[in-house]
Amino acid sequence: MRELSTGPGRVLVAVYAVFAVAATGRSLVQLGTDAGRAPLAYSLSLLAAVLYLVATTCLLRGGEVARRVALVTVLVEATGVLVVGTLSYLVGDWFPDKTVWSHYGQGYGFLPLVLPFLGLWWLLHPGARAARSAGDEQTSCPPPGT
C-alpha cells in the first residue's frame, strides 16, 4: 500500500520540510527586521515559504485531493523560481537582497530549481497514482493493517 509520503515520497517530504522551515524562517526574519529594504524580495520569500509548507502538508496527508493541490503548488513553485530567477539576473535592482528563488536558488545549491520538477515527477509517477487509489480506499473503507 503506497502513499504520497512513502518510498521516494519520503525523501521529497524531507527536502520540502527543510525548505519550508528555511523559507519560513528567512522570510519572517527579513520581514520582521527590515521589511522596507526589499519588499518585493521579502514578499516572494514569504510566498515561497507558504508554497513549501502547503506542499509538505499535502505530501504528508496523501489522497487525491492533496495530490491535486500539491500539483498546483509545485507548478506555481516552478513558475516562481523560473520567473524570479530570470528577473534577478536581468533586473538585479528589483532584488537588493537575496530570496530563496533569486538566481534560480543559487544560495541553496540550486535545489529550489530542481525541487519542483522532482515534485512534479513524483506526483505524476505511477507509484504516487497508486497512492491516490489507496488514499481513496482508506477514506471509505480502511484496509485491515498495511
Place this chain on the structure above:
Amino acid sequence: MTGWLVVTVLLLTAVAAAWTVVMIVRDESPPSDRFFVVLGVLLLVLVVQLVAGLVALATTDRDVDGVTFVAYLLTVVLAPPFGAALALVERSRWGTASLLVALATVAAMEVRLDALWAAAGA
C-alpha cells in the same frame, strides 16, 4: 564560536553521511544501532554548540546577526532527530536517503553558522 566545534560537527556529519551512502548502496534499513550512536554523538555536539553559541553571542563584541544566528543554532539541533525519525518510519532505501537529506542540511547550516559569525568579525 570556536572553530573546533564547527570542525567536529562537519567531521561527524561527513562520517555519518558516508555511512548513510554505504547503507543506501547495500540496501540496509533501518540503520544499525551503531549508526545511531554516531548520530547521537552528533546531536550531543550540536546541543553543546547551541549552549556555546548562545554564550559566545552574549559575550562577544562582534556585530553578529543575532536573530538568524540563534535560529540556526536551534534549528540545526532538530535535523538529526528528524532524519532519524524518517529513517525509522520508512524502512527502505528511501528512508535512509531521507537521513542523508537531514545530514546535508546539518552540513549546510553549520557552514552558514560559521559564515554568519565570520562575517561579523572585524
